[in-house]
Amino acid sequence: MHRTRFLSGAIAVAATSLLASACTTSGSDSSGSTGAGGAASGGTVKVGVTSDVTSFDPARGTAASDYMVTGLLYQPLIGQDDGGKFVPGLAAKWEQTPTSTTFTLKDGLTCSDGKDLTPAQVAASLERYRATSASATLTFGAANTGKKTTITGDDKAGTVTIKTATPWGEVLNGLSGTAAGIVCEPGIKAGDKKLATGAVKGAATGAYEMVKAARGSSYELKLRKGYDAFAQYGSLSTTGRPADVLKLQVVKNESTIANQLSTGALDFASFTGPDAARFAKNDKYALTQAPFIRNFIAFNQRSGHPGADAKVRKAVAQAVDAKAFNKVFGGAGQEMTSYVDAKSACVSTDASLLTKTDKAAAAKTLKGVKIKLEGSNAVAQGAGNTYVQEALRAAGADVKLSNADNATWGTDILGNQGDWDVTVFPLISGSLARGGTYFVGDSPAKGLNFGGADNKKFLASYVAATTATDQNTKCSAWQKAQEAILKANDVVPLATVNLNYVARKGIAVTAPAGALSLSSLRVTG
Structure with missing residues (x-):
């Protein structure tokens, strides 16, 4: 019954609290920090969401805002691109058989406190995901629950291996999801409650770490200097720059966001309602649709x-x-x-x-x-x-x-x-x-x-x-x-x-397989 409750809850929450985001850029800051590929980063970007985050635990998110924020904080091993193609995330490569999947991690991975991210920590995070996430049954297979799935990390070889008792071919599919985002040791040690209610120092493996949080109002996330483990989606902008700072603000009304976007106060938004049509034939904006x-x-x-x-x-x-x-x-x-x-x-x-x-x-x-x-x-x-x-x-x-x-x-x-x-x-x-x-x-x-x-x-x-x-x-x-x-x-x-993504010129985002990846947001001009 647990998984049934989760899925009905996910549909109930996500259908009514769809992501509505907006942003404005302020240029590079004076820190000289760099983003992917060494390019100068993109200053401050303001993002609006229609509902507050319900959980900061990647394994237990249910709402669109949960997925968006945890996707910034916790990077999965791999990503899934259009057409079901899997692309590197924290893992550089992988090998798979019907009962075994081995991931080779990228070199130089660190947690948000600067300490090395080891295969043993990755294995511990995946074990926690297997034990606590409603998505895990499909990831590892219903016949492979409990001790029938083993997850081990080899720090010397730089690999993480997952073995299942019976053949299952959906491991990659499951581990490419936001719920399988890797949590560093400080987050696991902090416990489920602390991880769910806010950011834990040193727990993040994603491109951003949270520096300020006012529940129900706003959140501020800062780009990790030198971060280079972004999921390599085929449509990811190679010329743009990730934002130094993402400021998330809870804005409950799409019409309000559209007004701010049309006046130039905001640069990016996503809509489910009719407000997106206001930007359809305006050459100052690009409108992209993706199934939701x-x-x-x-x-x-x-x-x-x-x-x-x-x-x-x-x-x-x-x-x-x-x-x-x-x-x-x-x-x-x-x-x-x-x-x-x-x-x-x-x-x-x-x-x-x-x-x-x-x-x-x-x-x-x-x-x-x-x-x-x-x-x-x-x-x-x-x-x-x-x-x-x-x-x-x-x-x-x-x-x-x-x-x-x-x-x-x-x-x-x-x-x-x-x-x-x-x-x-x-x-x-x-x-x-x-x-x-x-x-x-x-x-x-x-x-x-x-x-x-x-x-x-x-x-x-x-x-x-x-x-x-x-x-x-x-x-x-x-x-x-x-x-x-x-x-x-x-x-x-x-x-x-569909969701309708509206971006002012100079902002680019990626929606692989129809799902917005906010960590792919780039300032292109």
């Missing part, structure tokens, strides 16, 4: 529910139109061909696997069918849920809509405590493995299979994909898995809801 929520329809397939009938699932798919769903959110999203977006590794782009919209055919099956539809109202007050209700009603179904708040939705759907038939699922992760966990295994509270799906072809291919380490083998298995789940209409892909 991946929407698809899913079913309660247990006996007694209409979704148990494959014909009903197909009819629901025939009744809805992904393009029309996208228009509900202004048409800015991307129509999906799977349960993840087009930037995801191994995603199926075969539109022939999707059930085509056919309202007449849908009506033949759905006329008079009673459907209890439940969705979250976190984005646009649940306008997407209302569209699905109207589409099913147009096909003759008797639809009762529950447009619930996130907490209720999470309890009813992910906690399997509600009486529901159909849901519009807002998947935040772009990983096929993470999204696929909702359609295999046990129902809550023992597992995550919230709809009780029993797709044996999907399960077999899911296991093949998640245990493979060769990327071609993995992608081949994922193609078969997606074919199985799409043909069965266990999921009906709709469209993404």
